Amino acid sequence: MAKRNSVVAAQQRRELFVRAYIANGHNAAEAWIAAGGSANGAKQNAYRVLKEPAVQEMLKGVLKKQLLQADITAERTMLELARIAFADVRKLTDSTGKVLAVHELDEDTAAALVGEVSLGGRGGKAGTVRIKSADKTAALGILARHFRIVGSELDETVGKALAFAERLGRARERVRNLRKT
Numbered sequence: 001m002a003k004r005n006s007v008v009a010a011q012q013r014r015e016l017f018v019r020a021y022i023a024n025g026h027n028a029a030e031a032w033i034a035a036g037g038s039a040n041g042a043k044q045n046a047y048r049v050l051k052e053p054a055v056q057e058m059l060k061g062v063l064k065k066q067l068l069q070a071d072i073t074a075e076r077t078m079l080e081l082a083r084i085a086f087a088d089v090r091k092l093t094d095s096t097g098k099v100l101a102v103h104e105l106d107e108d109t110a111a112a113l114v115g116e117v118s119l120g121g122r123g124g125k126a127g128t129v130r131i132k133s134a135d136k137t138a139a140l141g142i143l144a145r146h147f148r149i150v151g152s153e154l155d156e157t158v159g160k161a162l163a164f165a166e167r168l169g170r171a172r173e174r175v176r177n178l179r180k181t
Contacts, residue, residue, distance in 0.1 A: 016034065
């Protein structure tokens with residue numbers, strides 16, 4: 001019975017750790033202490049617990065639940081990035097060149113804007129229009145990396161270099177071992 005109680009206590013401590021870890025902005029050492037762990041060696045213990053498969057599964061579950069509650073999906077994220085990446089400034093005006101009111105913009109164009117759209121002028125007279133759009137270059141870069149349009153050759157080269165370095169390290173270790181005998 002004592003063993004069962006210790007297993008239950010360990011499970012409860014993991015759950016407390018996960019809740020504290022998420023609540024404090026992913027500070028594992030603070031989460032360890034909040035879950036009842038000692039401040040001595042908190043970083044090392046927190047790192048060990050954080051790497052446990054059971055804790056990783058709990059974290060994935062909580063993250064998945066949060067994403068669902070916030071209606072954040074991969075598809076929606078890609079759509080928003082695409083709206084920014086492929087925004088066309090010409091959609092901000094009508095055929096005469098007059099800037100459209102925000103409520104007249106199509107969804108894609110409106111989604112690519114950030115901050116305020118402010119109309120200048122005094123006393124109701126026409127003035128300047130200031131529109132701030134999201135960072136198109138950053139959105140294109142994220143999409144290009146996600147779909148492996150760019151960077152894959154570099155990634156492959158780096159991967160080969162790392163594999164070669166590992167093989168070279170193992171060979172050096174074998175040579176050292178041979179010299180010792």
